[in-house]
Amino acid sequence: MTVRTLFGLLFGLMSLNSPAETRIAILNFELKDLTLAPGIPAEIKRTRSIRPLLAGELASAGYTIVDIPPAAQQAADGGVGYLFDHTDAAAELGRQFGADYVLVGRLHKPSFLFAYLMGHLVRVENQTLIGNIITESKGPNAQLVRKAAESMADKIDGLLDNRYDPPPPGKSKPH
Structure with a gap:
């Protein structure tokens, strides 16, 4: 057995054990701001x-984040809510940049309170919607937005690889 063959076998075994x-x-x-003072x-x-x-x-949980330039997102977007409502267009945009999944997000503000x-x-x-994820944020405080993002990350991870470890309530990871 050559060194090259041995190395190939070893590398193959290592890749089987890594996710x-x-x-x-x-x-x-x-x-999407429905309040009386939208877009402040x-x-x-x-x-x-x-x-x-x-x-x-x-990323802290080991996911690779694929960057899609804002100009590419804007070019694929047929108007407000288009990519949110059209999984095929969102999937095509993700495919162009080598993503396995695309998260299309919206901040829906029906009230000043939440x-x-x-x-x-x-x-x-396969251009399939695999999750409709909703997390509530009460108030505009930056810490509350961070907690809502952590909650959303936990829900996304629950649909995928289950490797995210969210901070306990009242605590956030330092960034």
Whole structure:
């Protein structure tokens, strides 16, 4: 047996024991503000903060985060809510960038008192919606948004690989 053959066998055995890389594209969240003062700068800032928070949580669990440039997302988006409602278009966008899954997100704000982080998790391979994820966030406080992102990461992980370890209630991981 040659060294090359032995190395190939050893590498093959090692790859059997390691979990497959799961690649998730997280699109920028869109704001759906139904309040009497929609689209205020604080809400836009909160909405922009969700993707990086969620990406950080999932990356900490070993998921590979696939970056899709905002221009590519905008080009694929046929209007407000289009990618959220069209799993085929979201899956195609994810396929172009090598993702296994795409999370299309929305911050739905029906009231000044609370908002919902909503996400559609789409399997790219067969363009299937595998999860409609909703997490409530009461108030605009940045810590509450972080906890909602952690909760969403936990729900996403529950649909995929079950390897995320969320912080206990009242605690957040340092970022």
